[in-house]
Amino acid sequence: MTNIVKHWGTLAAYNWRPKGGTVEIRWEILQIHPARPFAISRATTAEKTVILVYIGRGVGEAAVYQSHGDTFEGVLAFLREAQGVLGEDPFDLEGIEARLHRLAAGYTSAKNAVLMALYDHIAQELGVPLYRLLGLSGKPMPTSYTIGLGTPEEMVQDLRAHPDFPVYKIKVGMPNDLEILQELRRHTDKPFRVDANGAWQPKEALRKIHAMADLGVELVEQPVSPEDWEGLAYVTARSPIPVFADESVHTTRDLPHLVGRVDGINIKLAKSGGLREALRMVAVARAFHLRIMLGCMVETSVAITAAAHLASLVDAVDLDGAYLLADDPFEGAWISHGTLHLPQRPGLGIRRRSP
Numbered sequence: 534m535t536n537i538v539k540h541w542g543t544l545a546a547y548n549w550r551p552k553g554g555t556v557e558i559r560w561e562i563l564q565i566h567p568a569r570p571f572a573i574s575r576a577t578t579a580e581k582t583v584i585l586v587y588i589g590r591g592v593g594e595a596a597v598y599q600s601h602g603d604t605f606e607g608v609l610a611f612l613r614e615a616q617g618v619l620g621e622d623p624f625d626l627e628g629i630e631a632r633l634h635r636l637a638a639g640y641t642s643a644k645n646a647v648l649m650a651l652y653d654h655i656a657q658e659l660g661v662p663l664y665r666l667l668g669l670s671g672k673p674m675p676t677s678y679t680i681g682l683g684t685p686e687e688m689v690q691d692l693r694a695h696p697d698f699p700v701y702k703i704k705v706g707m708p709n710d711l712e713i714l715q716e717l718r719r720h721t722d723k724p725f726r727v728d729a730n731g732a733w734q735p736k737e738a739l740r741k742i743h744a745m746a747d748l749g750v751e752l753v754e755q756p757v758s759p760e761d762w763e764g765l766a767y768v769t770a771r772s773p774i775p776v777f778a779d780e781s782v783h784t785t786r787d788l789p790h791l792v793g794r795v796d797g798i799n800i801k802l803a804k805s806g807g808l809r810e811a812l813r814m815v816a817v818a819r820a821f822h823l824r825i826m827l828g829c830m831v832e833t834s835v836a837i838t839a840a841a842h843l844a845s846l847v848d849a850v851d852l853d854g855a856y857l858l859a860d861d862p863f864e865g866a867w868i869s870h871g872t873l874h875l876p877q878r879p880g881l882g883i884r885r886r887s888p
């Protein structure tokens with residue numbers, strides 16, 4: 534259980550001077566490691582680099598999201614620029630968010646980190662947990678456990694090592710998907726959700742989804758390629774179980790295109806650009822009768838806890854990203870018997886583990 538700090542620095546020794554005080558901004562680059570290499574149809578993650586942003590009392594996390602244009606250097610460059618547009622009032626998150634967007638399009642993981650740190654900072658200033666600042670319940674929520682791609686034996690072993698979860702999210706997108714699902718089904722009666730991460734062709738998707746529905750799969754995530762809108766619509770119209778978009782949806786602006794083409798969406802803070810946009814997505818998705826999953830990246834308890842403060846708003850919680858790590862340096866929201874619990878400390882409620 535090592536916590537490797539590769540670099541520790543300051544953003545140009547920056548002191549933000551909002552009205553009434555000085556707020557220090559720092560950043561930290563961390564390498565984190567899943568307990569076992571985490572494989573999906575697009576890639577395998579054995580090590581992930583995240584950037585922690587500290588603003589005053591708050592902390593935020595940028596899980597650099599390479600497949601959508603974020604790069605590590607780009608995120609750092611954006612953070613250096615971001616310090617100049619924070620303005621005078623840390624509580625004016627709407628204004629700060631707008632100025633971050635004017636600075637540059639994209640950079641959603643960096644924007645998420647800045648806003649996350651500011652939310653943590655102001656909620657601590659107010660002395661309330663973030664969910665209370667947002668007017669939410671903060672109740673414990675069941676979460677899924679994610680089983681990455683592997684051999685059928687490895688995936689069964691992973692399932693059996695985590696017997697307490699109420700639902701399992703199974704990564705698929707291999708030629709032997711059905712064989713794997715059949716094998717896993719021999720070891721549990723719990724519901725499955727599957728995530729193809731865009732790996733299937735529409736006709737292949739339908740054939741597999743029909744067989745999987747008979748194996749107790751309750752929903753399917755991103756069956757076809759993110760840009761294949763018509764493929765998504767084709768699959769959704771014929772699927773016996775709900776179809777959720779993940780890679781096809783980032784922000785509220787994507788939702789009109791998805792209405793009628795999917796049954797639900799997977800919201801992730803690193804894709805949306807932060808908590809405020811995630812809240813807007815929830816509202817707009819509800820208006821369109823879309824179901825909502827709240828998902829995550831491979832990331833530490835900082836980002837997972839931030840998302841967990843929104844968990845009571847959604848239909849399906851998939852926030853096991855930090856639970857899968859061998860070396861999470863932080864503690865915040867925690868999972869016990871497949872249920873996600875929020876800390877009751879002010880702000881996000883994050884604490885650094887002692888080394």
Ligand code: MG
Binds near residue numbers: 728730755780799828
């Ligand atoms: Mg997904």
